Amino acid sequence: LSEEVMLGAVTFGHDAMRPVIQAIIELAEAAAKEPWDVAEPAPELAALKTRIDALARTGIAVLPFDNLSADPENGYVADGMQEDILVQLAKVRGLKVIARASVMAHRPKPGGPPVDLRRLAADLGVDKFLLGSVRRAGAQVRVTVQLVDAESSAAAWSESFDGTLTDLFAMQSRVALEVASTLRASLSPEERMALQATAATGNAAAYQAFLKARALVMDASSTRRGLDEALGLLENAVTADPHFAPAHALLSQVHSLFFLWGRDRTEQRLASTLRAAEAALRLQPDLPEASLAMGNYFYRGFRDYARALPHFRRALELVPGHADALFALASVERRRGQWDEAARLFRLAAEASPLDPIAHYNAINTLQCLRRFEEAWRMLEPAMSRMPGHPALTSLKGELFLAWHADLGPMRADLTSRAPGLPTEDLYVWDWIRLLLYERRFDEALARLRASSFTLVDGQLQYLPRALVEAEILTQARRPDEARPHWERAHAQLSDLCAHRPEDARLRGVNALALAGIGQGERAVAAAQAAVALVPLEKDAFDGAFYLERLALVQLRSGRREEAAENLRRLLELPCLTPPNHFSLSPAWETLRDEIQPKAQ
Secondary structure (H helix, E strand, O other): OOOOEEEOOEEEOHHHHHHHHHHHHHHHHHHHHOOOOOOOOOHHHHHHHHHHHHHHHOEEEEOOOEEOOOOHHHHHHHHHHHHHHHHHHHOOOOOEEOOHHHHHOOOOOOOOOOOOHHHHHHHHOOOEEEEEEEEEEOOEEEEEEEEEEOOOOOEEEEEEEEEEHHHHHHHHHHHHHHHHHHOOOOOOHHHHHHHOOOOOOOOHHHHHHHHHHHHHHHOOOOHHHHHHHHHHHHHHHHHHOOOOHHHHHHHHHHHHHHHHOOOOOOHHHHHHHHHHHHHHHHHOOOOHHHHHHHHHHHHHHHOOHHHHHHHHHHHHHHOOOOHHHHHHHHHHHHHOOOHHHHHHHHHHHHHHOOOOHHHHHHHHHHHHHOOOHHHHHHHHHHHHHHOOOOHHHHHHHHHHHHHHHOOOHHHHHHHHHOOOOOOOHHHHHHHHHHHHHHOOOHHHHHHHHHOOOOOEEEOOOOEEEHHHHHHHHHHHOOOHHHHHHHHHHHHHHHHHHHHHOOOOHHHHHHHHHHHHHOOOHHHHHHHHHHHHHHOOOOOOHHHHHHHHHHHHHHHHHOOOHHHHHHHHHHHHOOOOOOOHHHHHHOHHHHHHHHHHOOOOO
C-alpha cells in the first residue's frame, strides 16, 4: 500500500504510475521553457495534458452478460463469466475496473429499454464497457464479447469463443488480454502471467456447482436460505476437485457467514472456516479471495483485528482498488475505534463501486456515527440520485434526518412509499413500529403488530421475537400489567436459547430486558452486563456501544437511574449508531431525559 498513489478513485501501483509521472515531468519542463496561456495552451502542452488525463481515468465496467441459453437456469453461467472477467481485468493496475455490485443493478429487464451507456458511464466514471452473452447447449458453450466506447457506442473490439464449460477459464484470460491490449494498458510480466494463469479446475461438475453457489452468495436477497444451498454446492465442488482453490475460498466465506449471522457459533463451524481458507491459500497463495477468506476467519470468528488486517491488506495488494478488500479494511478499522480511517476507507470502497448501495450505506452511516451530518448528506443526496428508490438509501435518509434534525418526516415518507414486505415482512413491520413509538402512537403500533405475520427480527445486533416486541410497545405506553405476560413468554423463549448459546450477546441482551420486565432487576442487570462483557467497547467500538446502551436501559428499568445516566453520558461522547436525538424522542428514555441533556448539533 505504501507504494500506491491514489489518483481520484483510481488506484495505481508504482509501475503503472511511471507513464503518468513521466508525462507530468515533461509537462513541467515544457511549461518552464515556454509559458503559455492557460485558456489556450500550446498544442504540445495540451497533448501532454491529454496523456495525463487519459492515463488517470482509463476505466471499464463489465456489464452483466446476457443468457441466451434455452434454459433460463443457465443464467449463473453468464453471471460467472462476467464476474471472472471482471476479476481478471482488476489485476491490471493501469485500469479502473468497476466492482460487480455497481453494475449488477443495470442488468436490462426483459422487454425493458436498453441501458443508457452514456449516462451510466457518467455515473460510474468509465470510458469503456465490456458487453457479452453466453449460450449454452449441453456441454457446449458460446461466449460473445465486445468492447464498446461509452461516448459513441462503437465497438472497439469484439470476438466469439466456442468450447466446453471448463474452457471458460481460457476464454476469460483471452478476453482480459485482448481488452488490456485494446485499451493500451501497460502489463507487467507478473500481470501478464496472472492473466494467463491455468484453469482453476478442469472438472465441469465442480465448476458448475461453484458458479451456482457464487450466484447464491452474491444475491443479497438469498440471505440465510441461500447459504444453506450454497454450502451444499461448495462441498460438492471441493469433493469433485479438492484442488479447486476458489471453491475452497468461497466455502470458507460461507462458513464464516453462518458464524457471523448466529446460525452456528460452534468451534466446529470455525474449524471448517479455517480448514477451507487454509486449503485455498495453500493451493493458490496469490488468490485475493483466499486472503479475504482467511481475514474473515479472524475478523468474523474472533474479532481478532490484528491477525485479520494483514490478510485484507494482502488482498488489496494483489488487486489494488478491490472493493471487497477496502470494505473489509474499513469494517475492521471501525470496530477498532479508528473512525476517521474507517470513514476514509468506506468512501474509497464506495468510489471503487459507485453504484453499490451497501458500500455507500456504510460510508454514510459511519459519517452519521461521527455526527458529521452535513458531510453524510452531501454523500447521500447524489447517491440517491444515482440509485433512486433503493430501500437501503431511502431508509438511511430517515435515520440521518432523525439523527441530524430530530425530523421524523423522511422516515415516515420512506415507510409510506416502501412496498410492504421490504426488505422482509418482519423488518418492514419493525420499522413501522419504531416510527410509531417515536410518535407515541402506541395503539397503532400494537394494531400493526397484531395484524401482521411478524415472527422474529434476527440480525447481527437484534434478536426480537414477537412476544418481546409486544411487551416493549406496552412498556413504552406505560401499561406494565398488560406487558408482563408478554415479557414472561419472551423470557421463557430467550432463557432456553441463552442456555444453548451462552456466547450470543444478542440473546443475553434481550433476555435482560425480559428479566427487567418481570421485575427481576438484579438478574436483568447481570445479564446485560454479561452481554457487554462479551462485546466490550474496547474490543468492538461499533457493536459495543449498542450493548452499552442496552445495559443502560436495563439499569433504568431496574431502578438504577444514576448508573443508567452515567452510561448514557458516556455514549453521548462517543461515535455510535444511536444518535443523541434518539434519547430525546424515544418514550423509553422519557424519565431520564433531563439528566442526559444531549449537546445540540
